Amino acid sequence: xxxxxxxxxxxxxxxxxxxxxxxxxxxxxxxxxxxxxxxxxxxxxxxxxxxxxxxxxxxxxxxxxxxxxxxxxxxxxxxxxxxxxxxxxxxxxxxxxxxxxxxxxxxxxxxxxxxxxxxxxxxxxxxxxxxxxxxxxxxxxxxxxxxxxxxxxxxxxxxxxxxxxxxxxxxxxxxxxxxxxxxxxxxxxxxxxxxxxxxxxxxxxxxxxxxxxxxxxxxxxxxxxxxxxxxxxxxxxxxxxxxxxxxxxxxxxxxxxxxxxxxxxxxxxxxxxxxxxxxxxxxxxxxxxxxxxxxxxxxxxx
Amino acid sequence: xxxxxxxxxxxxxxxxxxxxxxxxxxxxxxxxxxxxxxxxxxxxxxxxxxxxxxxxxxxxxxxxxxxxxxxxxxxxxxxxxxxxxxxxxxxxxxxxxxxxxxxxxxxxxxxxxxxxxxxxxxxxxxxxxxxxxxxxxxxxxxxxxxxxxxxxxxxxxxxxxxxxxxxxxxxxxxxxxxxxxxxxxxxxxxxxxxxxxxxxxxxxxxxxxxxxxxxxxxxxxxxxxxxxxxxxxxxxxxxxxxxxxxxxxxxxxxxxxxxxxxxxxxxxxxxxxxxxxxxxxxxxxxxxxxxxxxxxxxxxxxxxxxxxxxxxxxxxxxxxxxxxxxxxxxxxxxxxxxxxxxxxxxxxxxxxxxxxxxxxxxxxxxxxxxxxxxxxxxxxxxxxxxxxxxxxxxxxxxxxxxxxxxxxxxxxxxxxxxxxxxxxxxxxxxxxxxxxxxxxxxxxxxxxxxxxxxxxxxxxxxxxxxxxxxxxxxxxxxxxxxxxxxxxxxxxxxxxxxxxxxxxxxxxxxxxxxxxxxxxxxxxxxxxxxxxxxxxxxxxxxxxxxxxxxxxxxxxxxxxxxxxxxxxxxxxxxxxxxxxxxxxxxxxxxxxxxx
Numbered sequence: 001x002x003x004x005x006x007x008x009x010x011x012x013x014x015x016x017x018x019x020x021x022x023x024x025x026x027x028x029x030x031x032x033x034x035x036x037x038x039x040x041x042x043x044x045x046x047x048x049x050x051x052x053x054x055x056x057x058x059x060x061x062x063x064x065x066x067x068x069x070x071x072x073x074x075x076x077x078x079x080x081x082x083x084x085x086x087x088x089x090x091x092x093x094x095x096x097x098x099x100x101x102x103x104x105x106x107x108x109x110x111x112x113x114x115x116x117x118x119x120x121x122x123x124x125x126x127x128x129x130x131x132x133x134x135x136x137x138x139x140x141x142x143x144x145x146x147x148x149x150x151x152x153x154x155x156x157x158x159x160x161x162x163x164x165x166x167x168x169x170x171x172x173x174x175x176x177x178x179x180x181x182x183x184x185x186x187x188x189x190x191x192x193x194x195x196x197x198x199x200x201x202x203x204x205x206x207x208x209x210x211x212x213x214x215x216x217x218x219x220x221x222x223x224x225x226x227x228x229x230x231x232x233x234x235x236x237x238x239x240x241x242x243x244x245x246x247x248x249x250x251x252x253x254x255x256x257x258x259x260x261x262x263x264x265x266x267x268x269x270x271x272x273x274x275x276x277x278x279x280x281x282x283x284x285x286x287x288x289x290x291x292x293x294x295x296x297x298x299x300x301x302x
Numbered sequence: 303x304x305x306x307x308x309x310x311x312x313x314x315x316x317x318x319x320x321x322x323x324x325x326x327x328x329x330x331x332x333x334x335x336x337x338x339x340x341x342x343x344x345x346x347x348x349x350x351x352x353x354x355x356x357x358x359x360x361x362x363x364x365x366x367x368x369x370x371x372x373x374x375x376x377x378x379x380x381x382x383x384x385x386x387x388x389x390x391x392x393x394x395x396x397x398x399x400x401x402x403x404x405x406x407x408x409x410x411x412x413x414x415x416x417x418x419x420x421x422x423x424x425x426x427x428x429x430x431x432x433x434x435x436x437x438x439x440x441x442x443x444x445x446x447x448x449x450x451x452x453x454x455x456x457x458x459x460x461x462x463x464x465x466x467x468x469x470x471x472x473x474x475x476x477x478x479x480x481x482x483x484x485x486x487x488x489x490x491x492x493x494x495x496x497x498x499x500x501x502x503x504x505x506x507x508x509x510x511x512x513x514x515x516x517x518x519x520x521x522x523x524x525x526x527x528x529x530x531x532x533x534x535x536x537x538x539x540x541x542x543x544x545x546x547x548x549x550x551x552x553x554x555x556x557x558x559x560x561x562x563x564x565x566x567x568x569x570x571x572x573x574x575x576x577x578x579x580x581x582x583x584x585x586x587x588x589x590x591x592x593x594x595x596x597x598x599x600x601x602x603x604x605x606x607x608x609x610x611x612x613x614x615x616x617x618x619x620x621x622x623x624x625x626x627x628x629x630x631x632x633x634x635x636x637x638x639x640x641x642x643x644x645x646x647x648x649x650x651x652x653x654x655x656x657x658x659x660x661x662x663x664x665x666x667x668x669x670x671x672x673x674x675x676x677x678x679x680x681x682x683x684x685x686x687x688x689x690x691x692x693x694x695x696x697x698x699x700x701x702x703x704x705x706x707x708x709x710x711x712x713x714x715x716x717x718x719x720x721x722x723x724x725x726x727x728x729x730x731x732x733x734x735x736x737x738x739x740x741x742x743x744x745x746x747x748x749x750x751x752x753x754x755x756x757x758x759x760x761x762x763x764x765x766x767x768x769x770x771x772x773x774x775x776x777x778x779x780x781x782x783x784x785x786x787x788x789x790x791x792x793x794x795x796x797x798x799x800x801x802x803x804x805x806x807x808x809x810x811x812x813x814x815x816x817x818x819x820x821x822x823x824x825x826x827x828x829x830x831x832x833x834x835x836x837x838x839x840x841x842x843x844x845x846x847x848x849x850x851x852x853x854x855x856x857x858x859x860x861x862x863x864x865x866x867x868x869x870x871x872x873x874x875x876x877x878x879x880x881x882x883x884x885x886x887x888x889x890x891x892x893x894x895x896x897x
Contacts, residue, residue, distance in 0.1 A: 057747050059669050076599065077669075077740055146774070158757055248739045248760045249746060262576050262600055262736065 022295040029291025032284035039281055043093060046086035054083045054251060063267040073269040075259065084251035085273055091159075091246065092233050092253040093281070095166055099232035102171025104225045107178025108214075114179065115186020116209055126183070133176045144169055145244050162246050166239060170232045178224050185217035219293040226289030230282035253278050357561065357893045358878075363552050365563035365896055368877075370888075371591040373578040375571015377544045380528040381507035382460045382467040387886065390504045391592065392569060394888045395550055396443075396533035399506030400434055400453070401498070403884035405615065407685050407794030409498060410890070413437055413448065413508060413534060415484070418497075429493035429839045434501065436484040440557045442510045443538045450480045453501060455511035455518075464519040469505040476500055493837045495844060496795040503885050504792065508534070536562035536892035546571055556892065563895035576600065582872040583610035589877045592887045594870035597737055598672020601870070610874040614673045617883030618684040618791025618799065619867040621675060623661065623745075623784060624821050625654050625860055630729075630781045637811040638774075638781045641822050646724045648783060652709035653726065654859035656702040657784075660748040663695055663864055670737045675865030681803075682852045683866035684883070685794050690849045693856050695863075702752045711753070719753035728783035731759040731775075733766040738786060741864070756784070771814050778815040780822070788867055794884045796848050797836065803851050804832050823860040 013021075023029060058078035066073045072081035114125040145165065152161035189195060190213060198212050237254015239245035246252055253274040260271035359365070376392025377385070384390040400414040409417045415435040418424030424433040440448040459465055461473040477489040478500075488500055500506060513532050517525035531539050534557070537550035548569040552562055570588070573581075578591040579601060586609040594601065594612060601612045629643035647653050663677035679695035682688045711719040711726060719726045730745065732738045739760060746756045759782065761775045766787070774781050791799045801807050805824030809817035828851045835847040855861045871887055873879050878897055880890035 055743065055747055057744060059665055062669065076597070077743060247758045248734075249743050249758045259736065259739075262597070266603055 019295045023291050026287075026291035026294055028287045029294075032287035032291075035280055036284040036288065039089065039277070039284075040093065043086050043089035046089075047083075050082055050086060052080045052083040054087045055079060055249060063263065063270070065267075065269050072273045073267070075256075075270055076263065076267070081256070081270065081273060084256060085253070085277060088251040088253050088256055088274070089277060091163070091250065092236065092278070095163065095170070095236045095252075096229040096233040096281075098163075098167040099170040099174070099235075100225050100228040102167055103174040103228050103232075104178055104221065106171065107175035107224075108182050108221060110175065111179035111182025112186060112209055112214065115183040116190060116205065116213070122183075125179075129176045129179050132173070135173075137173055140173070141169055141239070141244065158247060159250065166236055166245060169239075170235045174228055174231060178221060178228075181220045181224055182217055185220065186213055189213045189216055215296070218296050222292045222296070223289045226285045229285050233278060233282065357895065358897060359560055359563045359895050362554070362556065362560050362562060363565055365565060367566045367568060368564040368590075368894065369588045370567065370569045371573075371578045371581055371588040372569055372571055372593075373573045373575060373591065374593070375545045376542075376548060376569070378528055379531045379542060379548070380509075380525070381504070382456075382465070382469045382509070383523075383528065384468055384504075387504075387593075388571075391886050391888050392548055393507060393531065394504070394535075394886050395537055395548065395567060395569060395891060396531040396535050396539055397507035397509070398533065398535050399503060399508060400436070400501040401503075401506070402886075402889045403503055403794060403882055404880075404890075405882040405884065407884055409502065411437070413440060425497060429490070429495055429497070429837075431487055431489045432497045433481065433485060433487045436486070437557060438484055440534055441555050442512075442534055443532045443553060444510075444513075445555075446510065446512055448508075448510075448534055449483045450486045451483075452508055452511045453486050454478050454480055455515065456508045457500065459509060459514060459518050459522075462519050465522040467522075472499050472505045493839055495837075495839050495841065496793070496797050498795075499793070503889070537567050540566075558892060561892045567891070579604060579612070579872050582874060583607065583612065586610060586874055589874045590879060590887075591872045594674075594872055595735055595737070596870070597670060598674055601872075602672070608875070610872055612673065613871045613873050613879065613881055614868040615871065615881040615883045616684060617867065617869045618682070618794070618796075619788050619869065620678070620681060620683060620791070620863055621671075621786070621788045621865040621867050622681065623657075623786045623862040623864060624780070625657060625862065626780055626783050626785075626822070627860065628822050630783060635811065639779065639822060640810065641808060641824075645783070647721075647726055648728075650709060651858065652705050653711070654862075656705045656752060657749070657754070658859045658862050659696060659698050659702040659705070660745065660752055660754070661695075661862060661864060662697045662744055662748060664697065666741050666744060667865055670740050671865055671867075673868065674737075674870055675867045678863050678866045679856060680852055680866075681856055681861050681863050682791075682796050682799065682848065683863075684791065687845055688796050688848050688852075690852045690856075692849075692853050697748075699748055699751050706752060713753045717750075717753060718755045726754040727757070728754065729757045729759055730784040730786070731761060731766075731782045732786040733763040733777075734760045735763065741786065769814075769816065776815065778809045778817075778820055780809070780820055786864070792884075800832055800835075800848055800851055803828050803855050805829050821855075821860050823855065823858070825854050825858075828854045 056079060061070070061074050061078040062076050064070055064074045070080050070082065072085060074080060110125055110129065114122045148165060149161070152165055155161065156164060195208055195212055198208050203211070234254065236245055236252060237258060240252060240255045240258065246255070248255070256274040257271055257278070260267070260274070264271050372388055372391055374386070374388045376389050378389055379393050379396065381390055381393035381397055384393060398412040401409045401411045401417060404410050411417055413436060415437045416422065418432050418434055420427070426432070436448070436450060436453070442448060457473045457476065457478040460467040460469045463470065475491055479487045479489070481487055488497070490497070501508065510532050513527045514525055529542055529544070536553050536556045536558070538553045540549040540551055542548045550567045552565050556562065575593065575595045579594050579596050581587045582589065582591045583601065583604040584607050605611055625648050626639060627645050627649050628639045628641055629645050630639045632638065632643050634640040634642050667675055667677045677695065679693035680690050682690070706719055711721045714720050714725070730742060732742060742758045746758060749756045765773055765775050766777050768776055769778070770776060777785060777787055789802065801818045802820065804819060807817045807819040808822050808824060809815045809820050831847040831850050835844045838844045838847065856863065869883055871881060876896050878895050880893050881887070882889055
């Protein structure tokens with residue numbers, strides 16, 4: 001046994017190295033990863049490198065274009081846009097990623113259970129999914145926010161309370177497409193020979209799902225996840241617009257864009273920077289998703 | 303200037319020692335603008351001059367189409383069911399009142415032959431009745447004659463609780479009699495100094511009896527004419543899509559010679575204030591748009607294009623901050639902010655005074671509202687004779703800090719002041735509107751420097767201003783510590799407006815939060831002053847009483863006025879409009895023209 005093991009080790013490439021090799025071939029994905037990483041590092045260490053207050057009002061410096069004192073310019077109250085972008089980026093990215101995780105986790109669990117079980121459980125879960133798809137989102141949002149906003153605010157404070165609420169609300173209303181994708185994948189994968197082989201070897205249902213079917217179903221899920229991050233960042237700004245999101249003085253990227261829209265023709269910098277930030281982030285995440293799908297595609301060989 | 307001095311001068315005018323013009327000038331010297339002084343003279347039986355509008359065209363028609371943009375679009379066209387100004391504006395295109403208010407607070411006759419006054423004997427000396435003479439030979443759009451019966455019907459229609467008219471308050475306590483086909487007499491229960499309410503302005507539009515008679519009372523909402531009006535105005539109805547578009551054409555039988563100038567009128571809805579401003583001022587697609595809630599900076603830049611302009615019209619509207627002296631965070635008998643509770647910190651006058659000192663009105667005016675408002679320390683800002691000379695405003699963080707120090711509010715380790723475990727932490731709410739959010743940010747920052755922590759909250763306008771009993775975020779529920787909005791003054795007399803300061807109007811659960819006193823603060827002195835003013839036929843005394851009420855609420859810093867707002871409209875450069883801060887935007891649509 002040991003001898004055979006030694007032979008295998010010589011040719012063995014760990015799955016992670018293999019994945020990296022595949023990912024590396026996707027040039028756009030690599031570039032996107034660098035861009036996204038830069039943005040994430042910037043919003044994390046930014047406040048130490050650029051220690052300017054986000055809400056210092058200075059009427060003598062209103063709507064200034066980018067300059068040495070204000071690298072991203074100022075808004076119409078003379079507040080520094082770079083500082084606001086850094087602060088807002090933390091919230092927007094955190095909301096986007098957390099909401100995506102909620103959507104993916106719920107979607108994968110429900111999709112997997114529905115896909116592997118036959119009969120009534122599958123039907124019932126798909127009914128639930130259809131039900132959620134047909135819910136009117138806006139009235140539901142209003143209801144949830146009125147019911148739980150104050151309670152969460154008391155427990156977690158203003159920003160954290162709203163953060164949890166928004167992540168749960170956005171994530172909780174976006175898992176349905178993921179669940180359907182996962183179920184469709186399961187329906188075809190569970191009839192495949194390798195699953196039957198595993199079953200013949202005595203693998204339990206759980207093992208079949210976790211070790212064999214799920215890894216092969218992750219491709220489309222990752223792509224859906226990347227789209228969800230983008231959608232969550234945009235949904236957060238929609239909520240701010242309706243007055244249901246963060247308090248109006250917290251400069252999330254969506255809020256910055258909303259405030260800037262009326263000044264687009266004579267203070268374009270105000271809208272361009274947050275707009276570009278959202279654009280680059282969303283695009284980068286999409287390319288990374290593309291790269292990851294190729295990476296995890298078992299049928300793709302180098 | 304006190305009431306005795308005014309009385310003395312009025313006597314001089316009567317005797318001929320002082321000319322009308324001299325009277326106006328002297329009052330102006332004391333800050334009382336000439337035009338609004340008409341009321342003082344009117345009550346003393348001195349004739350008022352009619353203000354005239356210069357209408358140039360010498361024949362009716364030929365002006366082509368007139369395109370108006372009401373970005374909040376009308377949804378129905380019965381003025382007595384109007385929810386908000388948008389429906390009143392839409393209705394005013396087709397219906398007319400007996401008289402309207404011009405920009406200087408003077409009455410201008412539409413369906414009346416003349417304006418009643420003490421001098422012509424139409425307003426009785428005891429203040430218990432007023433007689434209107436109607437204009438002869440006026441025809442409804444369907445050709446039937448307009449008579450006193452239509453006025454009587456309109457009053458009865460609106461006063462009937464089963465009709466559920468929004469104007470019921472104007473008509474329920476008056477008695478209207480027909481003297482002859484062209485004369486009506488309105489009788490009041492008590493001496494009423496402000497008689498020009500029924501049949502005047504936005505609530506005064508008269509409906510045709512022959513069209514609406516079958517639909518009085520419970521069937522009122524079924525009337526086809528609620529969406530297809532038959533009026534007396536300069537434009538006849540063509541078609542209407544609720545919430546979208548309204549079209550009318552010139553009425554060839556209009557009762558004012560040579561009017562109107564335009565052949566058709568189109569009122570389009572949709573979009574928001576900024577896009578409406580763009581459509582009129584920048585691109586010139588439309589001729590007129592109303593309600594420009596837009597930063598002045600944006601309007602000024604658009605105006606450089608040269609196609610249109612913003613028209614500021616002074617009004618009695620006031621943007622103000624309200625401090626809650628009841629506790630918004632404790633529920634008592636199913637309601638928060640109940641008068642049975644006391645706010646833990648805002649009941650301290652020192653805290654309220656400090657907050658007043660932290661509002662940088664000058665900057666808000668200069669950098670946000672521009673022509674859209676004027677910094678003020680008074681709740682009542684128009685007409686000028688009702689403006690209190692006693693209130694002053696100041697922005698001083700140092701003074702606020704000193705007042706709080708002296709009152710024993712000490713800064714904690716987090717920089718927030720506290721006394722006996724109570725922290726100065728507040729929630730400050732307003733509606734979603736870019737200038738208001740900026741105002742909030744400015745106040746928050748100043749408060750921070752004085753050791754007061756403010757959490758900002760913004761509520762979408764359709765919720766904030768709704769009368770939905772189930773919603774906790776409406777302005778009338780006031781479930782927070784501080785709130786800010788604009789309250790509108792619809793008539794050039796503050797009586798209705800002052801209802802916001804009396805104890806029996808306090809908004810609470812019993813009246814489904816429909817009471818007009820939102821601050822919940824009351825004072826016996828203010829209540830007494832209001833009751834006396836309501837029936838006082840002496841205008842100088844009345845003025846003094848209203849000023850006293852203003853001083854009580856502003857002096858106690860319950861109401862913290864920020865800006866006296868001007869109404870902003872946008873008009874194309876080749877259009878002459880007749881704006882008025884005391885009536886609807888379209889109150890004199892018949893006299894608009896292109897030069």
